[in-house]
Amino acid sequence: AQSVAQPEDQVNVAEGNPLTVKCTYSVSGNPYLFWYVQYPNRGLQFLLKYITGDNLVKGSYGFEAEFNKSQTSFHLKKPSALVSDSALYFCAVRGQYNFNKFYFGSGTKLNVKP
Amino acid sequence: DVKVTQSSRYLVKRTGEKVFLECVQDMDHENMFWYRQDPGLGLRLIYFSYDVKMKEKGDIPEGYSVSREKKERFSLILESASTNQTSMYLCASSFERGRLSYGYTFGSGTRLTVV
Secondary structure, X not given: OOEEEOOOOEEEEEOOOOEEEOOEEEOOOOEXXXXXXXXXXXXXXXXXXXXXXXXXXXXXXXXEEEEEOOOOEEEEEEOOOOHHHOEEEEEEEEEOOOOOOOEEOOOEEEEEEO | OOXXXXXXXXXXXXXXXXXXXXXXXXXXXXXXXXXXXXXXXXXXXXXXXXXXXXXXXXXOOOXXXXXXXXXOXXXXXXXXXOHHHOEEEEEEEEEEEOXXXXXXXXXXXXXXXXX
C-alpha cells in the first residue's frame, strides 16, 4: 500500500530560525516526491519535487527538501523562516508503477512568529 | 502558466439537491482529478480521469459521480447532497511522460456547505 505520513499537525518556529517539516512515505518502486503549500482558502501550489538525481532538491521561495531513501523520508527545510511562510504544507508521493495517482499526507500547519 | 479554474469559490446547497462542481484547465492536460480536503484528513481522492470519457474511482467515490465530455473540463456531481459532503473540493490536472512527472496543478478550490 502506498501512503504518506506527516507526523506533526503543527510546527511553530520563530522568524529567522531554520524550519523543518517532516514527511515519510511508503511506495512501490522508486518514489516521485512532491511538496505543496496552501494559503488560506486557496488551492495547493507546487514547491518542489524529487524524481531522481541529487538527494537535496531546491524549490520555490527558498525551500529545499532532502530525500533519504534508507529512512524513506523527504523532509522540507528552509534555513531562515519568514512570517509569510506561515501556511499549510502537504507532502505527496507517487509510486513508480502507480501512474498518475498521487497520495497526500494530512498536512502540517507551519506557524512562523515574528 | 497552466490554469485550472473552478467555477465557484463558495457554494451553499440544501440537503438532497443535485450539485455540479465544474473544473476547466487550459493546457491540454490528459489527467484530471477531484479531491476533497477536510481538516486532519488531508486530501482524499474522489475520482480521476485519464482521458475524455474515461473515469476511475478514487478512494472515496460514494455519493459522487463525474463527467468528462471534453478534455479540458471535468465535472464532479453530487447526486443528492448530504451534510457530510460539506467540504473543500479541489480540482487538479497533470501531464506526465514516463519519468517526466510535473506533479499536479490545482484550482483554487470550491468550499461547499450543505445545509
